[in-house]
Amino acid sequence: xxxxxxxxxxxxxxxxxxxxxxxxxxxxxxxxxxxxxxxxxxxxxxxxxxxxxxxxxxxxxxxxxxxxxxxxxxxxxxxxxxxxxxxxxxxxxxxxxxxxxxxxxxxxxxxxxxxxxxxxxxxxxxxxxxxxxxxxxxxxxxxxxxxxxxxxxxxxxxxxxxxxxxxxxxxxxxxxxxxx
Numbered sequence: 001x002x003x004x005x006x007x008x009x010x011x012x013x014x015x016x017x018x019x020x021x022x023x024x025x026x027x028x029x030x031x032x033x034x035x036x037x038x039x040x041x042x043x044x045x046x047x048x049x050x051x052x053x054x055x056x057x058x059x060x061x062x063x064x065x066x067x068x069x070x071x072x073x074x075x076x077x078x079x080x081x082x083x084x085x086x087x088x089x090x091x092x093x094x095x096x097x098x099x100x101x102x103x104x105x106x107x108x109x110x111x112x113x114x115x116x117x118x119x120x121x122x123x124x125x126x127x128x129x130x131x132x133x134x135x136x137x138x139x140x141x142x143x144x145x146x147x148x149x150x151x152x153x154x155x156x157x158x159x160x161x162x163x164x165x166x167x168x169x170x171x172x173x174x175x176x177x178x179x180x
Contacts, residue, residue, distance in 0.1 A: 002047070003034040009114075011159035012135070020103070022051045023081045024114065037134075065115075068098040068107055078102060081115070088115055105164050135162055139169045148175055 003015035007030040015034045025031070027043035042048055064078025067087070079087070087093040088110060095111030110116060139147065151166055158166065170176045 004048075005032045005034065005161075006030070007032075007039065012161055013159060014161060016103070018048055018051065021048070025051065027052055035133075064102050066100045066102070067093050067110075068100070070094065070096045070098070085115055104160055105167065106160070136165050136169075139166055144173060144175060147173070151176075 003017055004021055005012060005014035006016065006021060006025055007013075008024065013024075021031075021042075025042050027041065029042045030039050031042050031045065031048075032039045033045075042051070065081060065084045066075055066077035067079070067084065068075050077084075084093065084099070093099075093110060095109065095116060097110050098107040099110050099113055099115065100107045142150065147166070147170060151170060155163060155166065167176070171178055
């Protein structure tokens with residue numbers, strides 16, 4: 001199964017199935033196929049051209065957006081991205097409400113997501129951008145003390161995928177307990 005990492009707004013996201021990429025990439029978005037270290041524009045991968053060719057994309061059932069309303073705490077969804085964007089524009093969902101994609105570990109305020117504004121053109125990653133597996137290697141090479149310190153001081157500065165990798169390593173080492 002082909003899965004892809006995406007470099008969007010100077011952050012690493014993924015890995016995603018091609019159908020999942022359809023929600024947020026453009027032809028110029030920088031992508032890296034899982035298991036490789038080569039970053040190229042999405043338009044350079046012919047197998048992904050269906051994502052912007054106007055052909056309707058059927059999303060897998062596990063892909064969707066959940067909303068936790070600030071006032072009541074009620075959880076709504078899952079919704080397709082377009083439906084959720086309409087709910088935000090109509091005011092049914094506010095910037096203070098929390099949103100979680102089915103691929104995410106954590107809830108984020110709607111105001112901190114790209115759902116509020118249209119996506120910006122993708123930034124070209126620096127030449128020395130590590131592969132997604134490279135971040136995992138760096139995390140695994142840290143001592144327990146270094147990893148706990150990094151988690152305590154800089155956790156929120158990482159993209160969701162990197163936070164997930166860090167959390168998985170902390171769990172694997174028994175340095176934190178999995179919440180129920």
